[in-house]
Amino acid sequence: MNLLLLVVALGLTGASPLHDYKVCQPHSRPWQVYLHGGGVSCSGALIDSLWIVTSFDCAPTSFSTIASLGEHDVTVDEGTEQHIYVADVIRHSPYFRSPMHSLTMVRLAKPARFTQYIQPIPLPSRCPQPGQTCHVSGWGSTIPNQYDRAKLLKCISVPVVDDHTCINTFPEFLFWSLGMVCAGQANTDNCMHDRGSVMVCDGQLQGVQWFSHGCRNQADPSVYTKLCKYNNWISDVMDRYTPTLTTGTTTVKMTS
Template identity: 50%
Template sequence: MMKLLLLALALGCAAAVPVEENGALLQEVCQPHSRPWQVYLWNTKGGWYGEERCSGALINEWWVLTAWNCFVEPGHTMVSLGEHDLTVEEGTEQHIRVARYVQHGPYARGPSHSLAMVKLAEPARFTQHIMPVALPTRCTQLHEKCLVSGWGSTVPGQDEPNLILKCETQRVIDDKMCQIAFPLYWIEHAFCAKTIISTDNCLSDQGSTVVCGGELQGLFWSSSSDVGLYTRLCLYLDWISDIMNTPDPTPEPAWTTPAAATTW
């Protein structure tokens, strides 16, 4: 009964009943563990449901992609893999600390480089519930159907996370429509997608993943009504490769007080 109550509270907007659209099932709650690359980032100082939380995508055993403005603090931020229901420990999870955090710059005022990479302190162990997602081999196509997933708020004006991973089907829209929706922010390094069913774009946590044709094509940056703005990952493949191939910086030696000189 308690779990059903938590599920009811988590469903914040749109109908709770799945909708059929041209044979495609449009769900609110993702099929459990159907997005094995989805990760939940949270700061141990703020707690499991604290303000410093966001989503991301596992791209190999060491690296996660997330949004530029996802607050990550190496040593304190944890990456939780194999999650679905945040209220229970299902035995599918792995919790790994962040060892390195690299933001793409400059960010300036817009989402042109709204992208960051997180390196895990130890490699993820792949299971049927934890697997990487493929990076794009092409850019998105107009009207292409994509699936957005994340734990973001589904209640307009609120910042509380969902307790269960949500999925939403969207279609890629024309860049001109994207510019109209985001006149101050859109540039060629971003793209927009619109919900198929008539409801607000609910999945509004930073780093929510956009997968089209089995490839990770975008990460959530902002939304306006039923249109989402996403980083166009196909334009960042060289940068991603460069970061992964760059050796970790050598930590500076700890400063110690020299021993007092001995006189005889």
């Protein structure tokens, strides 16, 4: 009875508890990055003062796309943000209709300043295991077949699913890659409409969204890039593309 009265009262005041329960605790994901501008609106993860990891499908444009860090509500200035242009965009290849890889590295035009609202997420020291609970975040709808962008960062929890179970849900035109990991199943929050949404397991970056199958059918796992397979590639890109500064006779890599 008390619950019914609460629902009625909220309805009368215009509140809608059914739509906001998947909103993240504000600034609880200090590594989350909002990439926008230049025809782009998607998420990524800050892994270093200069570097962001996102999916292949998120296609930032150098010096047109802005990386907004320290965001929660992307429609207002919260006083926690840093807005930095994207400088370099390095996309993993090959990527065809049925891609073998889905990963993009984004270098910022200047280093981010770390604060309580802006922090990098560690790369994986191990691969995620079936049954493990992970957390996905992004600025997208969590409702199947609704594609409106969200103004507040959303969070869902998903279980990692074994490869065989995931492969059995693939449509005929899609082929399995060893660079994939799947998470989500029936009776779980298994939909995030945000290209490059970030999957974190035990405090480590384990995935960026590849295919949001859970938004098509919540019984199907969504597919993420299995980042534990790409540590060497990520490190190589950072080594090759991080600018160097020369001061007198000393040359050093740019850092924060």
